[in-house]
Amino acid sequence: MEHLSDRIKSLSVSQTLAMAQKSRELKAKGIDIISLSLGEPDFNTPDYIKEAAKKAIDDNYSKYPPVPGYNDLREAISKKFKEENGINYAPEQIVVSAGGKHSLINVILSLVNPGEEVVLLAPYWVSYYDQILLAGGKPVVIETTLDNDFKVLPEQLEVVVSRKTRLLIFNSPSNPTGMVYTREEMEEIANVIRKHEGLFVISDEIYEHIIFKGEHVSMASFDYINDQVITVNGVSKGYAMTGWRIGYIGAPLWLAKAVDKLQGQFTSGVCSIAQRAALAAIKSDDGSRQKMRDAFLRRRDIVCKLLKEIRGMKVKVPQGAFYVMPDISHFLGKSDGEVKIRTSDDLALYLLDKAQVAVVGGDAFGAPDCIRISYATSDELLIEAIKRIRGALEKLR
Numbered sequence: 381m382e383h384l385s386d387r388i389k390s391l392s393v394s395q396t397l398a399m400a401q402k403s404r405e406l407k408a409k410g411i412d413i414i415s416l417s418l419g420e421p422d423f424n425t426p427d428y429i430k431e432a433a434k435k436a437i438d439d440n441y442s443k444y445p446p447v448p449g450y451n452d453l454r455e456a457i458s459k460k461f462k463e464e465n466g467i468n469y470a471p472e473q474i475v476v477s478a479g480g481k482h483s484l485i486n487v488i489l490s491l492v493n494p495g496e497e498v499v500l501l502a503p504y505w506v507s508y509y510d511q512i513l514l515a516g517g518k519p520v521v522i523e524t525t526l527d528n529d530f531k532v533l534p535e536q537l538e539v540v541v542s543r544k545t546r547l548l549i550f551n552s553p554s555n556p557t558g559m560v561y562t563r564e565e566m567e568e569i570a571n572v573i574r575k576h577e578g579l580f581v582i583s584d585e586i587y588e589h590i591i592f593k594g595e596h597v598s599m600a601s602f603d604y605i606n607d608q609v610i611t612v613n614g615v616s617k618g619y620a621m622t623g624w625r626i627g628y629i630g631a632p633l634w635l636a637k638a639v640d641k642l643q644g645q646f647t648s649g650v651c652s653i654a655q656r657a658a659l660a661a662i663k664s665d666d667g668s669r670q671k672m673r674d675a676f677l678r679r680r681d682i683v684c685k686l687l688k689e690i691r692g693m694k695v696k697v698p699q700g701a702f703y704v705m706p707d708i709s710h711f712l713g714k715s716d717g718e719v720k721i722r723t724s725d726d727l728a729l730y731l732l733d734k735a736q737v738a739v740v741g742g743d744a745f746g747a748p749d750c751i752r753i754s755y756a757t758s759d760e761l762l763i764e765a766i767k768r769i770r771g772a773l774e775k776l777r
């Protein structure tokens with residue numbers, strides 16, 4: 381331990397992955413855990429994508445691929461950006477990486493100098509915070525409230541952005557809140573960004589296909605800030621391909637080249653077979669994306685209805701992704717006679733122990749009054765899980 385670098389010592393364990401691991405271990409011991417901790421679709425990868433991967437093996441896609449991704453994949457992504465998102469990224473402005481997470485760290489490492497500030501909007505996805513620390517950056521957190529749909533106001537942004545601010549990380553639909561910004565709300569944010577030369581925005585759009593109300597708007601589609609925006613996306617969520625590990629960015633050319641250089645020293649081009657599968661995913665549509673979205677919508681309604689019936693729980697109905705982030709502050713400071721609940725992490729552990737349901741405490745998301753529930757599992761398990769949660773919470777006084 382003492383020999384570890386300061387860099388790694390300053391890093392926290394990913395709480396989403398830690399909770400998922402904990403529930404796997406308990407399940408392996410025969411304990412009947414329902415895991416609502418990990419954000420991943422419970423569906424299998426659609427068949428047409430799996431077929432493309434099998435074919436890629438037979439076609440001997442077994443050599444090192446180009447560092448930023450196969451040309452035809454980058455062309456397909458460029459076309460997707462244009463047709464689905466109304467943004468222009470030439471294939472050279474696209475870099476394919478090992479998942480959206482890898483795309484994010486590539487961009488952060490390429491842009492942020494030690495000591496520079498990166499603005500996060502809480503509740504934020506866990507890994508943003510630690511990736512900033514890894515780059516030596518300084519996270520500056522803006523709090524949002526449940527009453528304002530967990531959305532940032534442009535004036536809040538104005539207050540914190542200074543010459544030291546290098547980057548803002550923006551995510552709609554949001555993990556962990558499920559909130560989706562409207563075009564008008566995004567335009568107000570874009571108007572703040574345009575005023576600050578040298579400020580960049582990562583727009584993490586990985587949940588763009590899982591949206592229940594309104595439309596998905598890409599930050600880079602406001603063309604007056606397009607050279608300040610890096611669009612991050614990937615196939616994990618929309619195509620049920622979390623294990624394939626393919627993410628990508630569209631970025632200003634100079635930045636795409638820097639990310640290419642970085643990746644060339646870290647990973648080289650990412651898994652050839654997974655890239656061929658991602659190409660099939662992006663190029664065609666067999667309707668499974670829509671079916672999965674419809675299932676998530678149905679589950680959202682089930683979960684939110686049941687959660688709202690729990691006394692003390694405050695729920696904002698999410699409009700996208702597959703998470704809900706209820707406010708559980710009513711239960712903080714309470715006890716079941718055995719365990720005292722001081723923090724949202726305590727509550728998550730209490731639910732794991734007493735209800736055998738895994739959720740993630742809000743602390744790691746910068747939301748200490750909340751817990752995150754991922755509802756990407758079957759209707760039956762969701763109903764049973766919320767029943768158990770309710771039972772355990774009713775014991776707290």
Ligand code: PMP
Pocket residue numbers: 419478479480481482505551554555584586614615616622625626627
């Ligand atoms: N961004 C957000 C907001 C996410 O929830 C995830 C899921 N882990 C990612 C990026 C990264 O996804 P992946 O690395 O699986 O492509």
Ligand code: GLU
Pocket residue numbers: 394396397417418419420481506507555
């Ligand atoms: N995005 C998912 C989550 O938030 C997957 C886990 C992770 O990569 O952190 O649960």
